[in-house]
Amino acid sequence: MKAIYSLILVVALILIAIVGAGLLGIGYLFGVIIPYLAVLVFVVGFVVRVVSWGRSPVPFRIPTTCGQARKSLPMFKDKWNRLDNPGTKLGVVGRMFFEIVLFRSLFRNTRVEMHQGPHIAYSSSKWLWLFALMFHFTFLLIFLRHMRFFTEPVPGVFVMMDQMDSMFQILTPALYLSSVLILVALGYLLLRRLLVPTVRYISQPADYFPLFLIIGIVISGMLMRYIGVFKTDLMPVKELAMGLVQFSPTVPDGIGTTFYVHLFLVSVLLIYFPFSKLMHLGGVFLSPTRNLPNDSREKRHVNPWNYPVKFHTYEAYEDENRKAMVEAGLPVEKPLEEETEETSGEEASDDNAEKKE
Amino acid sequence: MATPKPDILYRNISHKPPAQDWMDLPLEIKPGRYCYSVDPSALEAVGMPNARVWNPLDEDWKLPENWRKTFLDGMKDRLERFRSFKVFMDICVRCGACADKCHYFIGSGDPMNMPVLRAELLRSVYRGEMTKAGQILGRFAGGRELNEHVLKQIWYYYYQCTECRRCSVFCPYGIDQAEITIIGRELLNLLGLQTEWIGKPVANCNRLGNHLGLPPHTFKDNIDFLCDDIEEAIGIRPQPTFNKKGAEILFITPSGDVFAEPGIFTCMGYLVLFHYLQEEYGFDITWSTYASEGGNFGFFTSHEMMKKLNAKMYHEAERLGVKWILGGECGHMWRVLHQYMDTMNGPPSFLEVPVSPITGTRFEHAASTKMIHIVEFVADLMKHKKLNLDKSRNDHLKVTFHDSCNPSRGMGFLEEPRDVINKVCNNFFDMPEGTIREQTFCCGAGSGLNPGENEELRMMGGLPRANAVRFVREEKGVNMLANICAIDRATLSASMDYWVPEVSVCGIHEMVANALIVPGEDRQTDLRGEPLPGKEDE
Numbered sequence: 004m005k006a007i008y009s010l011i012l013v014v015a016l017i018l019i020a021i022v023g024a025g026l027l028g029i030g031y032l033f034g035v036i037i038p039y040l041a042v043l044v045f046v047v048g049f050v051v052r053v054v055s056w057g058r059s060p061v062p063f064r065i066p067t068t069c070g071q072a073r074k075s076l077p078m079f080k081d082k083w084n085r086l087d088n089p090g091t092k093l094g095v096v097g098r099m100f101f102e103i104v105l106f107r108s109l110f111r112n113t114r115v116e117m118h119q120g121p122h123i124a125y126s127s128s129k130w131l132w133l134f135a136l137m138f139h140f141t142f143l144l145i146f147l148r149h150m151r152f153f154t155e156p157v158p159g160v161f162v163m164m165d166q167m168d169s170m171f172q173i174l175t176p177a178l179y180l181s182s183v184l185i186l187v188a189l190g191y192l193l194l195r196r197l198l199v200p201t202v203r204y205i206s207q208p209a210d211y212f213p214l215f216l217i218i219g220i221v222i223s224g225m226l227m228r229y230i231g232v233f234k235t236d237l238m239p240v241k242e243l244a245m246g247l248v249q250f251s252p253t254v255p256d257g258i259g260t261t262f263y264v265h266l267f268l269v270s271v272l273l274i275y276f277p278f279s280k281l282m283h284l285g286g287v288f289l290s291p292t293r294n295l296p297n298d299s300r301e302k303r304h305v306n307p308w309n310y311p312v313k314f315h316t317y318e319a320y321e322d323e324n325r326k327a328m329v330e331a332g333l334p335v336e337k338p339l340e341e342e343t344e345e346t347s348g349e350e351a352s353d354d355n356a357e358k359k360e
Numbered sequence: 361m362a363t364p365k366p367d368i369l370y371r372n373i374s375h376k377p378p379a380q381d382w383m384d385l386p387l388e389i390k391p392g393r394y395c396y397s398v399d400p401s402a403l404e405a406v407g408m409p410n411a412r413v414w415n416p417l418d419e420d421w422k423l424p425e426n427w428r429k430t431f432l433d434g435m436k437d438r439l440e441r442f443r444s445f446k447v448f449m450d451i452c453v454r455c456g457a458c459a460d461k462c463h464y465f466i467g468s469g470d471p472m473n474m475p476v477l478r479a480e481l482l483r484s485v486y487r488g489e490m491t492k493a494g495q496i497l498g499r500f501a502g503g504r505e506l507n508e509h510v511l512k513q514i515w516y517y518y519y520q521c522t523e524c525r526r527c528s529v530f531c532p533y534g535i536d537q538a539e540i541t542i543i544g545r546e547l548l549n550l551l552g553l554q555t556e557w558i559g560k561p562v563a564n565c566n567r568l569g570n571h572l573g574l575p576p577h578t579f580k581d582n583i584d585f586l587c588d589d590i591e592e593a594i595g596i597r598p599q600p601t602f603n604k605k606g607a608e609i610l611f612i613t614p615s616g617d618v619f620a621e622p623g624i625f626t627c628m629g630y631l632v633l634f635h636y637l638q639e640e641y642g643f644d645i646t647w648s649t650y651a652s653e654g655g656n657f658g659f660f661t662s663h664e665m666m667k668k669l670n671a672k673m674y675h676e677a678e679r680l681g682v683k684w685i686l687g688g689e690c691g692h693m694w695r696v697l698h699q700y701m702d703t704m705n706g707p708p709s710f711l712e713v714p715v716s717p718i719t720g721t722r723f724e725h726a727a728s729t730k731m732i733h734i735v736e737f738v739a740d741l742m743k744h745k746k747l748n749l750d751k752s753r754n755d756h757l758k759v760t761f762h763d764s765c766n767p768s769r770g771m772g773f774l775e776e777p778r779d780v781i782n783k784v785c786n787n788f789f790d791m792p793e794g795t796i797r798e799q800t801f802c803c804g805a806g807s808g809l810n811p812g813e814n815e816e817l818r819m820m821g822g823l824p825r826a827n828a829v830r831f832v833r834e835e836k837g838v839n840m841l842a843n844i845c846a847i848d849r850a851t852l853s854a855s856m857d858y859w860v861p862e863v864s865v866c867g868i869h870e871m872v873a874n875a876l877i878v879p880g881e882d883r884q885t886d887l888r889g890e891p892l893p894g895k896e897d898e
Contacts, residue, residue, distance in 0.1 A: 111530055123827045282450055299729075
């Protein structure tokens with residue numbers, strides 16, 4: 004049901020664009036106002052969110068150590084796992100690089116198998132890692148590839164990216180490898196959510212919605228490029244894009260509805276982004292279990308809000324237990340006599356009692 | 361309710377989630393899976409709020425009138441004080457990588473024990489009460505309002521998390537359920553929702569210096585009894601000192617080890633070792649009856665309580681005028697010492713960077729906290745051949761090693777214990793990859809979840825560890841499960857009895873002391889009073 008609601012929502016968004024830009028012809032709203040608004044919301048929202056995280060301090064040094072620590076003793080030096088248990092800032096940079104670029108933690112993934120027994124086995128399970136990596140990298144590539152719409156002349160690097168992506172020269176225009184791979188990856192991520200019982204159980208609309216939204220973006224983009232009736236003339240699209248980045252927006256004639264659907268879905272994604280789990284893009288950099296060196300016994304980590312806490316002092320402890328301590332032969336700070344003189348009615352009356360006898 | 365037999369318990373584990381959405385699941389607090397509520401006196405003793413008699417099985421938990429505001433304000437306050445908490449509330453994508461990494465999920469199949477859903481219990485409140493999207497869209501945005509049902513769910517499942525951090529190893533963003541549980545329990549404690557097995561030790565430790573509440577003379581007596589037992593086993597009586605001013609080193613270990621089997625054998629191991637070092641090298645170490653607790657159940661209560669209980673260590677070290685502190689075998693104790701102590705209660709400018717008086721090794725990696733682990737200390741002694749050892753005395757043991765959660769995932773303390781074990785016994789076999797080192801499984805009852813009443817839960821949580829032990833039992837004939845944690849020693853003894861009854865549990869220093877050739881000794885038995893290999897007939 005959660006998946007269906009999310010799908011309906013994305014279909015509704017598509018219909019809005021078709022009706023608005025296609026039937027009613029309000030191209031300026033869908034081609035200029037909404038994209039500008041979306042970029043603004045994205046940038047401001049992203050920054051606000053990251054700043055709000057940054058304003059909360061990191062009171063304790065809590066890296067999750069995933070390997071042997073540095074220089075506990077010289078003899079274990081060659082066993083030190085610099086990457087998974089960094090002891091220096093440089094090591095942390097390495098750990099974060101592998102975490103963010105290669106999804107190292109996800110690479111560890113295992114799967115539990117319950118056999119007849121009692122007997123449990125664990126097997127390596129790298130599909131999620133593989134398809135997650137595939138999705139993120141193709142997404143990045145597609146994003147960069149689109150820069151050729153926003154630049155004139157197009158820098159060589161984007162041209163090269165475009166050529167490499169279409170090197171197989173299947174179909175005309177040439178099929179982008181990244182378009183196929185991202186659909187495969189998205190398909191895996193979606194099917195996994197729908198079919199793996201535990202993953203289905205933990206999934207929420209907020210998990211399905213961005214999947215359907217991105218699938219919608221990819222498909223609308225591909226329709227524009229490859230399928231006759233949806234094809235869009237690239238020249239006016241480029242003119243629109245250049246107008247947007249040069250802050251002199253115009254809406255040229257001849258832009259097909261599919262393009263507006265595509266652009267509208269991208270705009271929605273940008274607006275949705277800062278308020279959603281997609282912010283893991285920024286958050287992963289700030290995760291205290293990953294971005295701190297494991298050196299807290301060597302160097303003191305300062306907690307900016309550390310406040311004094313009253314504790315039960317030795318003095319108070321001895322005052323309460325002095326007699327027993329002396330009897331047990333434990334050293335004390337203040338001798339026993341002193342206390343009996345000053346204090347307690349109970350002991351004083353004991354003394355009196357003894358005297359009477 | 362009696363815990364079912366192992367094969368029945370195992371057969372009933374199903375990882376198939378129920379048909380109902382988790383937000384609609386009714387809450388059934390099952391006997392055998394929850395811990396009893398704390399006695400009000402324990403809360404009053406440390407000034408914690410809402411002390412009253414209450415029972416989790418009752419409908420009415422006697423919450424304070426403004427409990428919702430207290431909880432939500434507390435949550436907002438912690439979102440501002442802990443970046444970890446704030447980021448972890450925002451960035452989970454529910455990829456599910458953590459789902460089957462939790463020992464409680466593996467052993468119980470309860471979907472709420474998937475770390476992601478345990479976190480969602482609090483996240484749904486965060487979204488529903490504190491974000492615009494959650495307030496407007498409600499469940500569609502994954503938001504819920506905080507009501508009594510939700511609060512009870514949080515309580516029930518946040519005391520089914522041992523803060524072991526295994527999920528955080530696998531999370532692509534390093535989301536650490538331990539951190540969320542720690543803060544969740546801190547919030548629950550604002551409402552007086554503490555458990556007896558955590559609250560009582562906290563009150564004891566505050567007043568008398570140890571979780572067991574042993575007054576000074578009793579603490580000393582207990583150690584004296586252990587010295588009696590040592591004398592019986594090796595013919596020599598160690599002469600430990602207590603609260604000795606001007607000693608070079610202060611020794612602090614979890615109090616559980618002076619109290620119950622098999623921990624006492626580890627403690628006897630320390631005593632034998634210290635005696636040996638004293639005789640051979642003039643080693644000068646003292647025990648404190650005041651700072652007589654290495655563990656810290658305040659860590660399972662709140663950050664403030666952790667700091668309050670931990671403060672005694674430096675306080676006592678300063679009073680006694682020691683140079684540095686040596687810490688015994690314990691798990692969460694070492695996470696507190698390694699990642700929190702110096703920040704909370706340091707810097708201990710009155711102490712010196714630890715230097716082994718015997719080998720001269722300077723422990724630079726503890727240059728700031730001035731506290732080192734006894735296994736590090738002993739590994740260094742062995743490296744410099746300062747201990748006269750007869751490994752063959754442990755030949756009757758086939759040993760495997762259980763990495764405790766906190767030293768492995770909170771320190772990276774993996775080679776040190778293996779090094780020491782390999783130097784005191786000939787038969788060491790690691791359990792399979794994926795169940796040891798940073799991927800080690802919890803013993804099943806860390807973080808204060810080891811009372812008697814939640815036995816079923818403990819056995820469920822102990823299953824993954826026991827399963828790996830059974831593997832080396834079958835493959836290699838392992839009969840001893842070594843570890844460096846007092847809670848392990850207590851918990852694993854019970855879960856081994858249940859799942860793999862042929863395997864015993866010990867601390868590393870029990871084996872060290874058994875292998876140690878003490879000048880003048882007359883040994884026929886090990887520290888447990890059992891004949892040494894080759895002496896069975898005598």
